[in-house]
Amino acid sequence: MPNKLKFILLLIHLIPAVAFASKVSEYPVNEIADSLKKNAGAVVRYDKVTLNIQSIHKYAYTEEKIITVLNSSQESEAVIKVWYDDRTTIKSFKAWLLDAEGNMVKQFNKQDAQDYSTTPGFVMVSTERAKVWDMKKLKPPYTIKYNYETETKGTFQLPEWRPADDVGISIEHANFELTCGEDVSINYEVAKVGSRITDNHNFQWDVSGFSALKKDDYAPAIWPRLPHVYLMSKKFEVYGYEGSSETWNDIGIFKNALTKGREALDSITDSKLSGIINSTSDKREKIKLLYKYLQDNFRYVCVSLGIGGWQPQEASFTMQKKYGDCKALSMVMKAMLKTAGIESYLTLINTTKDRVEMKPGFPHSYFxxxxxxxxxxxxxxxxxxxxxxxxxxxLGSFTSNRRALMVINGGATIIKTPLYNEHNNISSSKSVIKLNTDNVVSIIATVTKQAELQDYLRSVISMKEPKNIESAIYDVSHLKNATINSYSITQVEPDKPNVSYTLDLKNENTIKKTELRLFIKTDIFTMLSTIPDKNENRTLPVIVNTGYTQFDTLIYNLPIGYEPENFKAVDSNEYISEFGYANNNLKYSPETGELKVIRSFCLKHGSYKQEQYSDFRDFLFKGLKISSPDLVLKKKG
Amino acid sequence: MQKIIFISIILFSSFQLSAQNLWGKVSPEEWAVKVCPIDTSANAMVLIDSEFVSFKYNEYGLNTVYEVYKRIKLLNKEGFGYATIKIPYYSHLNSETFEQLDAQILTKDEAGQVRATKLKSNAIFDEDMTDFWTFKKFAFPEVTEGSIIEYRYTLVARSFGSLHDWFFQSEMPTLRSAIKLKVPDYVHYTATPQGDVNLNQYKSEPYSEFMDVNMLVKGGMVRQQQAVNGMVSYYVMKNIPALKPEAYVTTVDDYRARMTFPLYSITIPYDKIRMFNESWDEIGAKLMKSDNFGQHLNEIVGEHLVAAKTLTNGLPDTMEKIKAVYTNLTSKMKWNGQYRLYPSRRLSKSYTEGSGNSSDINILLIAMLRAAGIKSDPVLVSTRNNGMIARAYPRYRQFNNVIALVEVDSTWILLDAASPFKPFQLLGENNLNYQGLRINKKSKALADEYNSTWIDINPSKNATKSLISTITIDSAGYMGTKTIFTATDYPAVKCREQLEKESPKDCLKSNIKFSNGVDLKDEKVENEKDFDKKLRFSFTLENKENALQGGFLYVNPFPVKFITDNPFKLTSRTYPVDFGYPFQQNILGTITIPDNYKVSELPKSMNIKLSDGSAGFTFLAAQVENSIQIKSTLSVNQNQFKPNMYEDLKMLYAKMIDVYNTTIVLEKNK
Known part of the structure; x- marks a missing residue:
């Protein structure tokens, strides 16, 4: 995918070369203020970016960055990546590696880079490449310093400025200077930066003394909370196609221009498809049949050569080759539906949900x-x-619950993808737990995971690596140190997001026998395992992104001769709050020694004010105790 | 003219040591294999690891030539870390240099085409490790699953002595590891296996050839072709499992299966026979006479010497004088984190600037003590992560650090002024590697004669961590816990290091395990900077735990503990468990029985010991009037445990963790 990630990291533009005298010893680590070292794995000592958008046809970019790596948690900051392709050239590059005292240890040039194709393993052909300089040569702390210039043709996508792009990175000084040519006009969105705007063609933004963010539990996305500047040119051009970004509708018009005339399938295909759908007159059924045809016969492969990054290949080509990327496969599906007389719309979306939310007021090349x-x-x-x-x-967690841009005739409209919450993301299980004569606890269970709870498991199962499947089942089932003797996948439903499997386990902690008592744990399969730390100074709202509900029936076959001690033979407990609920239902028969525990726990999808953090923690604490109670039975007499 | 008998290089079909034969040529089986046949969990495997050792003359003498070829297959993404290679070589005085180094990565694309990408020479780096050793480091580009990486190099050692050890075993499973040696009769090595070596093939046969040899004749040294006899030996191991590191080991290198080749003797024609078991005495003497080491102690001017006299002037007691100098050094000097055998510069300069490596600081200590009239000698040490010293093979390169031995009254103590936060007589933990070599003058009269004596480095037996809690239960059943945490010796050093960067709360959280969701407050720390005193924390736990259910109180006797998971997870282990130092962990508690309640069930006491008494765990829960006393102690009485004790240690820890999960039941009085 072109417009996506390549854009996200350090990118390249052109600028008049600035000479940097390399002093003998500079930026020693001990000069960093303690406040900037707190929670930090790296510190941006200095970052200066200049972007000169000369016209709607090209721009030039320079960056000088000096970053100190304090420990291994942010060592990836010492791997410099500069993207390029057929529209972007890297004009110069220099880097230096400095030790903790600031003495230069090694110098790197443009030709010292490793050159990689940037597209992931399953992608076949792309002109997108990156030059990579791996500067992780010393034991931290150390400092890397680098500067480079690039030139790019086409202004549909402009670089993002985000000097610290993760938790654990603080900033001493960073500065971004934007100059626009006369015919160029810019929309922008900024956060946590100081601005100095001279006029509509000259902008400066800067950040000083920014302390590293920490990773907090149940917290909002990170990128919006980091200092940043996002840009979009009101009028732009790329590969000869021009467009405007005054409204999201304009972006839709631009995308329509790119896809125009690429939707047709030939007549042979038309008749073949008719054959597939003529068994039914129901629209929904027809869509189902054609989607199955797509899944059974086509492969995902990215072919992004130049404009191919944004312009889908022709539907007839996709039909012939039986492969394509997300745009091509969506377009061929659209074309197939059209032959069945069903209208559908290409919808553009961003998959890095933890990072940025599409804003209705800021149309930009975001997908x-x-x-x-x-x-x-x-x-x-x-x-x-x-x-x-x-x-x-x-859709799954990959693309659920976010704004997207649906491309329609004459433009586009903002639409939201479905949310899968605690009513969809359900985990259910039934197990029989026995205490054997040799004090081994054996557990036989059947488990079903639904919606987002089965996303990961379904994809691992489809790759057919037994070792990975067992490992995925262990993680997804929350087995609390049990050992898996064997497992079996019973169903992966094709039409519904459900996966079911059975387990044969042993876990010595589940039933403990002492001289007088039986101590029973009911926490096996419990999805909530850790309570987040107390924080009286919490400043962030509380966000539950994945709401879920779990229903479990645990049947314990215990030896006879016991009676319940801390619970009644027939008992039920419930706890309801705005954050969710927990309950348990207990039934013990002394004649058979069977203890039946039916319990459920629900954590709702939602977002809450920071003042509610302590209540939220209390809910989790209490909810865990009610839904996974520890039960004690005492020997009779 | 002697008949030339050519070496029969009929390598066994499987002895393909020639890099030339294999370079770039990958068999269909090697391409096809997706899972390592001897270890299905492996993320990468070594297909071939081979070395050819031979000898040649140049104008300076006999050189040892190592030609290495290695081929690795990266099976999945988790194995990509193995695509960064580090080759150690002895760079001191250019003793060893690379004559050739090639590397390339081979990848098969979807169409079945093989692409070979060679590594550029500017992608290869040198990284200094110690005064003597450097790593040649490089990373393969464009790694993908199924890629095959290979490299070959020729390393020439300018002198010769014992040969490099050949490690059969590494962190990856190895399908074939082979070494071939072609040694002229001039030199004799005693090939000695170490670790778990099971050779699949071993062969040794004589050879003859003509070689250019340096010869001493009447006119001087000339180079001439000479007939040379020698032995060609092959050592091959197949299907070697990976060496898996686990907790508590000094350095895994000590236990790798390997072949060592200590030099036994040299017989060069027209020269005398030299036996190469240089003694430790000779090594010690050489070091003391060298400018790089011993001569630093002969500096006669410097601020440090003046300070030593001033600080100790008028102090009556030897021990007080030692403490005065030691305290001055440890507060003034900032250690740069490096372990070195050699000081980096003149002692006076290090002292004035207040910084240095471990040798700068400890040699300074010795010099200053001597200036104050106290007898003190250097003790050469190999730190734990540098490997154990092989006493049978005297080589000074084995050492990478020095500490001080100081004579007091009629005995002696060991001092280490380098790493911070330690009480007076504690050595930095990395030095606890069993032995050190003390070098001292034979006598006053023989100024240039030295003795080298081995001394045991015995870790102190005072490393203790204790948790002492008082637990009360209110009428609603909530547990209130007040705890004191103390640490001595190495555990205290670790905490003090943490307190430099973290808050006391974070330090407590990383050393102690609490129940889920329970937070601590009112934390205080005492004696943080007083290194000779016990480090002491006090804190209170949030009373979130409710013990009351249906008229019974189910009390967790261990609301604070040191461990929740067993660190010993393997089914068996082939190398020893090394804790570094003996230690004790105590958890004590007093639970006040609330009014109207009595004890219903107390957990059983436990007293388990390993069969040789080297470790044990005791637990006792007893009622004393209206309270319950909890006492648990984990004692580990030696630092190292042989692999055959692993199962027992694992069981001991499992039983201890079981005890931490027990419950005390109190019931209401009727």
Missing amino acids: DHAILCVPLPADTIWLECTSSVDPFNY
Whole structure:
């Protein structure tokens, strides 16, 4: 995918070369203020970026950055990546490695880079490449300093400025200078920076003394909280296509221009597809059949050569080759639906949800993925066209619950993808737990995971590596140190996001026998395992991104001759709060020694004010105690 | 003219040591294999690891030539870390240099085409490790799953002595590891295996050839072709499992399966036979006479010497004088974190600037003590992560650090002024490597004669961590816990290091385990800067734990503890468990039984010991009037445990963790 990640990291533009005299010893580590070392794995000592958008056809970029790596947690900051492709050239590059005292240890030039294709393993052909300089040569702390210039043709996508791009990175000084040519006009969005705007063509933004963010539990996304500047040119051009970004609708018009005339399939294909769908007259069924045809016959492969990064290959080409990227596969699906008389719309979306939210007031080139939206009179069908295993009409955590841009005739409209919350993300299980005569506790269970709770497991199962499947099942099931004797996948439903499996386990902690008592733990399969730390100074709202509910039935076969001590033979407890609920239902029969525990726990999707953090913690604490109680039975007599 | 008998290089079909034969040529089986046949969990495996050792003359003498070829397959993404290679070589005085180094990565694309990408020479770096050794370091580019990386190099050692050890075993499983030696009769090595070596093939056969040899003749040294006889030996191991590191070991290198080749003798034609077991005495003497080491102690001017006299002037007691000098040095000098055998510069300069490596600081200590009239000698040490000293093979390169031995009254003590936060007589933990070599003058009369004596470095037996809690239970069943945490010796050093960077709360959280969701407050710390005193914290736990259920109180006797998971997870282990130092962990508690309650069930006491008494765990819960006393102690009485004790240690820890999970039941009085 072109417009996506390559853009996210350090990118390149052109500028008049600035000479930097390399002093003998500079930026020693001990000069960093203690406040900037707190929670930090790296410190940006100095960052200066200049961007000169000369016209709507090209821009030039320079960056000088000096960053001290304090420990291994942020050593990736010492790996410098500069993206380039057929529109971008790297004009110069120099880097230096300095030791903790600031003495230069080694110098690197442009030709010292490793050259990589940037596209992931399954992608085949792309002109996108990156030059990488791995500067992790010393034991931390050490400092790297580098500067480079690039020139790019085409202004649809402009570089993002984010001097610290992760938790654990603080900033001493950073500065961004933007100059625009006469015909160039800019929209921008900024946060946590100081601004100095001379006029509509000259801007300066800076940050000083920014302390590193910490990773907090149940917290909002990180990138919006870091100092940043995002830009979009009001008028732009790329590969000869011009467009405007005054409104999101304008972006839609631009995308339409790129896809124009690429949707047609030939007549042979048309008749073949008719054959597939003529068994039914129901629209929904037709979509299902065609989607299955797509999943069974097409492969996801990225072919992004130049404009191919943004312009889908022709539908007839995709049909012939039986492979394509997200745009191509969505377009061919759209074309197939059209032959069945069903309208659908390419929908542009960003998959890095933890990072940025699409803002209605700031149209910009923000997307890294495409899906297909099929509006029907009674509901809307969503199709992820790159996956051969995803169930019909299911998006998963990859693209759920966010704003997206649906490209329609004459423009585009903002739409939101479905939310999967505690009503969809359900985990259920039934198990029989026995205490054997040799004091071994054996557990036989059947488990079903639904919606986002099965996303990861489904994709691991589809790759068919037994070792990875067992490991995934262990993680997803929350087995609390049990050992898996064996497992078996019973069902991976094609039409619904459900996966079921059985487990044969042993776990000595589940039933403990002492001289007088039996101590029973019910925490096996419990999804909530750790309570976040207390924080009286919490400044962030509380965010629950993945709401879920779990229902479990645990049947313990215990020896007879006991009676319940800390619970009643028939008992139930409930706890409800605004954050969710927990309950348990207990039934013990002394004649058989069977103890039946039916319990549930629900954590709701939602966002809450920072003042509620302490209440939220209390809910988790209490909810865990009610839904996973420790039960004690005493020997009779 | 002697008949030339050519070496029969009929390598066994499987002895393909020639890099030339294999370079770039990968068999279909090697491409096809997706999972390591001897270890299905491996992320990468060594296909071939081979070395050819031979000898040649140049104008300066006999050189040892190492030609190495290695081929590795990266099976999945987790194995990509193995695509960064580090080759150690002895760079001191250019003793060893690379004559050739090639590397390339081979990848098969979807169409079945093989692409070979060679590593550029500017992607290869040198990284200094010690005064003597450097790493040649490089990383393969464009790594993908299924890629095969290979490299070959020729390393020439300008002199010769014992040969490099050949490690059969590494962190990756190895399908074949082979070494071939072609040694002329001039030199004799005693090939000695160490670790778990099971050779699959071993062969030794004589050879003859003509070689250019340096010869001493009447006119001087000439180079001539001579007939040379010698032995060609092959050592091959196949299907070697990976060496898996685990907790508590000095350095895994000490236990790797390997072949060592200490030099036994040299017989060069027209020269005398020299036996090469240089003694430790000779090594010690050489070091003391060298400018790089011993001569530093002969500096006669410097601020440090003046300070030594001033600080000790008028103090009556030897021990007080030693403490005065030691305290002055440890507060003035900032150690740069490096372990070195040699001081980096003149002692007076290090003292004035207040910084230095471990040798700068400890040699300073010795010099200053001597200036104050106290007898003190250097003790050469190899730190734990540098490996154990092989006493049978005297080589000074084995050492990478020095500490001080100081004579007091009729005995002696060891001092280490380098690493901070330690009480007076504690050595930095990295020095606890069993032995050190003390070098002292034979007598006053023989100024230039030295003795080298081995001394045991015995870790102190005072490393203790203790948690002492008082637990009360209110009428609603909530547990209130007040705890005191103390640490001595190495555990205290570790905490003091942490307190430099973290708050007391964070330090407590990283050393103690609490129940889920329970926070601590009112934390205080005492004696943080007083290194000779016990480090002491006090804190209170949030009373979030409710013990009351249905008229019974289920009390957790261990609301604070040191460990929740067993660190010993393997089914068996082939190398020893090394804790570094003997230690004790105590957890004590007093639980006040609330009014109207009595004890219903107390957990059983426990007293388990390893069969040789080297470690044990005791636990006792007893009622004393209206309270319950909890006492648990983990004692580990030696630092090292042989692999055959692993199962027992694992069981001891499992039983201890079981005890930490018990419950005390109190019931209401009727």
